[in-house]
Every structure is written in C-alpha cells, then in structure tokens.
Amino acid sequence: MTVAGFGFRHGASLASLKSALEQLERCYGPVERLAAAQSMLPLVQALGRERGMAVIGVDDASLPTAATLTRSKQSLQARGTGSVAEAVALLAAGPGAVLLGPRLISTDRMATVAVARSS
DSSP states (O other), rough: EEEEEEEOOOOHHHHHHHHEEEEEEHHHHSSSEEEGGGGGHHHHHHHHHHHHHOOEEEEEGGGSSSSOOOOOOOHHHHHHHOHHHHHHHHHHHHHHEEEEOOOOOOTSSSSEEEEOOOO
8 A cells, every 4th residue: 555644834735735746646656545644634634535535644643653764853843753744654554664755845845745655
C-alpha cells in the first residue's frame, strides 16, 4: 500500500494540497491512501472526498516516533518531528513502511507531502 502523508501551515488551502499531491504523483505515481495528523485531518478529508480516496488519521502524539529524512527546525519545534508529512506517511503505512523519498513542497509553499510504502 502507498500512502501520501501531508503536513501544512495554517492558512493552507485545498489547492495547496492538490499542488503537492500532483507533484508527488508525477515523481512516484498514484497513491492508494491519503493521511494526516488528527489535528490536520479535515482539509485532507476534503481532498479525499474530492478524489474518492480513503484518508487515514494519525495520532499527533506519535509523530516524534517516526524516523524522517527531513530535519525541519520549524517542524521539530512545533511537532517534535523533522517532517510532519514524512512521519504521517510512515505511520499511516504501518510497521516496516519505508519512505520513497523526502517530502515535496507545494508551489505556494504552504503544504508538504511524502509517500511511504508498506512492506
């Protein structure tokens, strides 16, 4: 299973998430599920409804447990992880999941997305 995990700033729009996901799919192909931290779920659920895709919620408290490729200072301070998108993708894909690459950033720089594949 491939899961696209999202992170985004306050004020990000559905267009921000679409931009990031389009970039991701150009690089890695289509994904099977979308995911977000529970506190960020509503906007990703809107994208899931629009695309007819299931959305997985990840407990915010578990984000620091995922080993990410990216080490964003802002993300570390705010969420305890180097990349919310990467952590969400890994946790949603399940035990043994691997990132296919580092997070990608939307054209408006408001959202990030990463993809993980379960083993």
